[in-house]
Amino acid sequence: MSRNRKLLLMLVLALAVGSQVFASVWIDEISAVKTEDLKSYLSLTQEYQDDNWYKVNSKVSRLLEAEDATLGGGAVVSNKANASGGKVVTGFDQAGAYMEWEFDAPSRGQYEIWLKYSIPCNDADPVVMDITIDGKHLFSETTDLHFNSVKYETAVETLECVEPASDKGNGVPFGFIMEKGKHRIRITNISGEFDLDYIRFSGPVKHFVFTQGETCSDSNGEFEVVKGNAASRGKAVQTTDAPGEWIEWTIDVPEDGLYSLIVRYTQGTRGVESVRSFKVNGKTLFPSWDEVVFYPTDGWSEKRNDWRERRIEDPETRQPYYLYMPKGEITIRMETVSGPLNIDYIGIITRDGEIKGELNFWDYLRMLWQQIIGFFVSFN
Numbered sequence: 001m002s003r004n005r006k007l008l009l010m011l012v013l014a015l016a017v018g019s020q021v022f023a024s025v026w027i028d029e030i031s032a033v034k035t036e037d038l039k040s041y042l043s044l045t046q047e048y049q050d051d052n053w054y055k056v057n058s059k060v061s062r063l064l065e066a067e068d069a070t071l072g073g074g075a076v077v078s079n080k081a082n083a084s085g086g087k088v089v090t091g092f093d094q095a096g097a098y099m100e101w102e103f104d105a106p107s108r109g110q111y112e113i114w115l116k117y118s119i120p121c122n123d124a125d126p127v128v129m130d131i132t133i134d135g136k137h138l139f140s141e142t143t144d145l146h147f148n149s150v151k152y153e154t155a156v157e158t159l160e161c162v163e164p165a166s167d168k169g170n171g172v173p174f175g176f177i178m179e180k181g182k183h184r185i186r187i188t189n190i191s192g193e194f195d196l197d198y199i200r201f202s203g204p205v206k207h208f209v210f211t212q213g214e215t216c217s218d219s220n221g222e223f224e225v226v227k228g229n230a231a232s233r234g235k236a237v238q239t240t241d242a243p244g245e246w247i248e249w250t251i252d253v254p255e256d257g258l259y260s261l262i263v264r265y266t267q268g269t270r271g272v273e274s275v276r277s278f279k280v281n282g283k284t285l286f287p288s289w290d291e292v293v294f295y296p297t298d299g300w301s302e303k304r305n306d307w308r309e310r311r312i313e314d315p316e317t318r319q320p321y322y323l324y325m326p327k328g329e330i331t332i333r334m335e336t337v338s339g340p341l342n343i344d345y346i347g348i349i350t351r352d353g354e355i356k357g358e359l360n361f362w363d364y365l366r367m368l369w370q371q372i373i374g375f376f377v378s379f380n
């Protein structure tokens, strides 16, 4: 083989190897872009259903302390009284700050992710973050998640679920799919600031806790306990139409979470709108709580069941207000603005909670009896 031929062969070989290397790098880059071609959560729900990704049971609940995470980008552990574990992570206030946990998923399924955090002041900018699981985004929304929307009396401490920003407080929280076993969960700051106490992985949290209307304290001690057909335990409290008179109940919050207020009531005077103001722990949390309107039900539950359940909602969006309530006792105060109103019970309920009022055997028997009487009255 001549020298020129050898050189030519070497050149051909070099070109062949070089183009191979170039091609594989190029293909890697293309596929990297492809994995980031993300779909929205909504468009994935059918796929999730087809692949049997069910939401995990509400009893599955795992709490990971922020202070146990691997930290970077300026995030550091700080002591804080009253925080879970006595510590939080601060310095999550600049782009690129991150926290990463290893989460051992107890079963295959869709997990809700909740974050317990506090913001520096009432009107702080929302926190925007990015969440990856095992280094990947599950759906497009995880690159741009907004926090800081839930109100509570302290205003700066909240527990919030990762959910669609457009649908805060009333939508379906995102489900993060994970196979059983260990996963790396990382949150990265895009903008804003918060101190994180812990992160919780769980199924939908369900609670409904209520107290009897008649188990209350009031401004003049003269609120009358009345019998009500189909009332829980057969009794309710009659609140007066005298403006400024109030009635107050105490409720035990079973676990830290988001709850709305629920009232079972009758208002049997036609053409009258009864108005009440509400306070939780002595504070009016929303401007509309100064005048909550109760429209007439069909009667006072004297002959049949006229009770209605109602969550206290935003009058504009008609969606219930969700409040962050820490475990422990709270007080709910209702003050008369105008009109009469009977209260069977008042309670707090989580988004997925089921309303199951406590009707006993005698309540059901009384309802049945009223129905029999009603049948004969209408028959004659």
Ligand SMILES: [Ca+2]
Binding pocket: 065, 066, 067, 083, 084, 085, 086, 087, 088, 196, 197, 198
């Ligand atoms: Ca903590």
